[in-house]
Amino acid sequence: MINSTDTSAALSIAAVERETGLGKDTLRVWERRYGFPQPDRDDKGERLYPTEQVDKLRLIRCLLDRGMRPAKIVGEPTEALQALLEAGDQPRSPSTPASEPGAFQYVRLGRTVELGTSLRQSLLRQGLQRFVSETVAPLNEEVGAAWMRGEIQVSDEHAYTEQVQNVLRGAIGALGPGGGRPRVLLSTLPGEEHILGLLMVEATLASEGAACLSLGTRTPLVDLCRAATDNGFDVVGVSFSAAYPARQAIDRLQELRALLPPEIALWAGGAAVRGKQKRLPGVRVVADLDDALQALAEWRTAHGPAPA
Structure with missing residues (x-):
C-alpha cells in the first residue's frame, strides 16, 4: 500500500544508491536491523525514500567514510548526526599535506578536463606513491565533505572518481609488468562496487615493486580463490567500503580464508573491517596506505627480499 506521506519527491532505491553511494542490500539490511530508513511503498510495492531520509543517509555516508x-549512528536523529559531522570538521593539521591547489576547484566547477590535467601534473611532480598519499587521499576527503555540504552534486563526485581512477590506472600501467614479489591479486567481493581505495593500494604496492593484478569488483569467492591458486599468487587483497556491512565482511573473509591455501596470504582493508583484526585470524587487516607498506615489508621479511 502507498503510505500517506506525499511521495511526489521520493526516490526509488536505485536512485538512492546513486545519490548516496550506499548499496541496495545495505539499505535493506539497515531497514531490518536498525529501523531506518523507513521507505514508503508505491502501488507496486516498490520502496520510495522521502527526501528527508535521503538527506539523513547522506550524513550517515559521510560519517561512515570517517570511520x-x-x-552507532544509523538510529541517531539527524541533528545528532549533523553535530557529529561538524565536530569532525576541524582545521587541517599543519603536518597534513593539503590537496593539490586548484584540483578541488575544478571538481566544484565540473571542469573534468582541467581536473585530469591537474592530477597528471601532480603525479609527475610527486611520483606515484606520494601522489596517492599526499594528493588523492586528502582530495578524497575534500570532495566527500563538499558533497555532504551540498556544494557539489553526486555527478561531480562520480566524475572526480572517474578521473582519479583513469590517472591511477595509467600510472600503474606505465610501471610495466611487475616482476617482483609478492604477487598480489586484488578485487572486491560481491556486493562491493567501490574500487578507488583498492586502486590506491595497488598503486602503492606496485610502486614498491610488487606484482599486482586487479580483477575489478564483485568477484565471487570461488573464482577469486581459483585465480589465486591456479596462477601462483602470494597474496589476495580485498577491500570493503564503509557502506559494506561489517558482519557480512567478516563472514566472507572467514569463508575466503578457509578456501585459500594456507601459503597464500589474505589482506583486507577498508572502513568495514578497520579494527576487526581479532575477529579475523589468518587475515592481515590493513588500516591505511602506510599500513599496506608495512604489510608488504612484513611479507618480504618472512619470505625473503624482492628480486632486484
Missing part, C-alpha cells in the same frame, strides 16, 4: 560504525 564511524553503522550501529
